[in-house]
Amino acid sequence: MKATIYHNPMCGTSRKTLEILRNExxxxxxxxxxxxxxxxxxxxRLYERAGISPREGLRAKEPLAEELGLTGEEATDDEILDAMMEHPILIQRPLVETEKGAGLCRPQEEVRKLL
Structure with a gap:
C-alpha cells in the first residue's frame, strides 16, 4: 500500500506514525x-478527504496560532489556511493519506484506520 505522510521529524507522534507505516x-x-x-x-483537498475543517487541522497549541488570532471562533477557514501557507508550523501533524483515505493521525494509532 502506498502512503504519504506530511511529517515533522522533530515530532514524536509524527515519528511513531511513520514507524507504524513502515512496520506495516x-x-x-x-x-x-x-x-x-x-x-x-x-x-x-486533504482536509476534505479527511473530513476535517482547517480549524481542526490547525496546530492550536503553537503559540503563533494564538498570536495571529486563529484560536478564537471569529477566525475563518480562509484566514486559517492563509496563515498555514505563510507559517507551515501551524499545520497539525502528522497528516497521512492512503488509497483508503486521509486523516490526522493523533494519536499515532489513528493511522491504522488508513491501512
Missing part, C-alpha cells in the same frame, strides 16, 4: 512539510 509494509512518501509545504489547494 507501506510504501511511504515522506513530505517534510516545514521544508516543502503543501499548496493551499492540496491542503484543502
Amino acid at each position: 509494509g507501506a510504501d511511504v512518501t515522506v513530505v517534510e512539510y516545514l521544508k516543502a509545504p503543501p499548496s493551499r489547494q492540496e491542503l484543502e
Whole structure:
C-alpha cells in the first residue's frame, strides 16, 4: 500500500506514525512539510478527504496560532489556511493519506484506520 505522510521529524507522534507505516509494509512518501509545504489547494483537498475543517487541522497549541488570532471562533477557514501557507508550523501533524483515505493521525494509532 502506498502512503504519504506530511511529517515533522522533530515530532514524536509524527515519528511513531511513520514507524507504524513502515512496520506495516507501506510504501511511504515522506513530505517534510516545514521544508516543502503543501499548496493551499492540496491542503484543502486533504482536509476534505479527511473530513476535517482547517480549524481542526490547525496546530492550536503553537503559540503563533494564538498570536495571529486563529484560536478564537471569529477566525475563518480562509484566514486559517492563509496563515498555514505563510507559517507551515501551524499545520497539525502528522497528516497521512492512503488509497483508503486521509486523516490526522493523533494519536499515532489513528493511522491504522488508513491501512
